[in-house]
């Protein structure tokens with residue numbers, strides 16, 4: 199694989215850079231690249247305005263086909279865009295669920311009417327989405343979904359509870375996996391519905407996280423309604439659609455993630471050099487190891503992205519997820535070691551008003567990264583069964 203830019207890549211890179219130089223100014227630049235996973239509450243309104251600036255410049259829906267308003271960018275162009283985006287310290291995106299998950303799902307499985315209704319406001323940054331999959335008894339075991347939906351005339355009526363729903367409190371719509379055949383079990387009889395959030399039958403209750411912010415929520419549906427046409431795929435065939443969305447959760451955005459890790463790692467090295475901890479042989483060894491692993495991660499990701507056009511399928515996706523989730527958690531621990539005992543102390547005397555610093559926040563939040571998007575144990579199961587050919591995990595029940 200040749201990692202150097204070809205002339206057309208250099209031209210595209212220059213175009214991205216120019217856009218960012220001209221538009222990433224004022225309140226957008228002041229965010230200093232913050233926002234996004236683990237930091238979602240930071241500068242949300244400004245980031246929402248930034249989404250519209252990106253949209254006006256034609257930089258949303260990069261990977262979407264041009265016929266649906268996207269840019270139809272090649273994988274190389276997407277990688278370049280993410281590299282430049284992180285390098286410029288542009289703000290964390292607010293429309294990840296809509297642009298990265300629901301949009302591609304609708305493009306593949308939606309009706310033309312659904313595409314016409316829902317894709318343009320995602321691209322414009324005027325409608326935000328959340329993912330209604332997990333429930334109290336259905337996380338890793340998603341097929342155990344119990345939220346029900348029944349037809350009432352022209353509408354679906356939804357009743358049940360979702361949990362850990364990221365950004366539900368900011369979202370206009372939710373894509374909900376629910377059981378439309380009350381007699382069905384497991385992955386049969388599920389459907390994939392698009393449900394408006396702003397209605398009396400939907401209650402969103404924020405969950406306080408370890409980081410003291412509330413990025414995710416419990417969502418209660420109590421007779422919530424959506425139009426009968428707002429079903430993606432056939433009734434009872436929602437499992438296939440739900441899995442497709444999960445596959446889109448991986449992909450080129452991964453690389454943007456890792457470039458963010460590079461900046462984080464460099465800041466930790468700078469702190470170690472400034473406070474003298476880089477002279478400690480154990481710390482030096484851990485920093486060198488983290489650097490080597492980060493480089494391996496980058497090349498592995500580029501390898502799994504090369505030659506594909508769409509979601510990254512398992513097992514590559516599972517290997518990548520297990521690797522970056524675990525690596526980032528170790529980096530958080532290393533940052534705390536580098537700073538020393540002071541890292542355990544919060545700024546300020548008022549426990550109700552403390553702010554985590556740039557190392558404490560990822561140290562705490564990175565714990566979540568080995569859980570969401572499929573926990574480490576689930577990724578190991580997939581690798582064990584599909585790569586190593588180990589005996590399948592025993593399934594419960596008879």
Ligand SMILES: Cc1cc2nc3c(=O)[nH]c(=O)nc-3n(C[C@H](O)[C@H](O)[C@H](O)COP(=O)(O)OP(=O)(O)OC[C@H]3O[C@@H](n4cnc5c(N)ncnc54)[C@H](O)[C@@H]3O)c2cc1C
Pocket residue numbers: 328329330331332333334336337338339361362363364365414566567569570571572573574575576579591
């Ligand atoms: C920050 C964050 C954001 C999230 N955002 C969303 C969202 O927007 N929408 C949404 O729907 N969900 C979201 N989730 C939920 C996430 O998808 C689930 O947490 C995840 O699927 C795990 O499910 P669970 O929490 O129910 O844990 P469980 O499935 O109950 O697992 C508990 C433990 O048992 C282990 N385990 C479970 N089954 C097996 C098995 N078969 N073999 C070995 N070990 C096993 C797990 O690895 C884990 O350690 C989010 C989670 C986090 C942390």
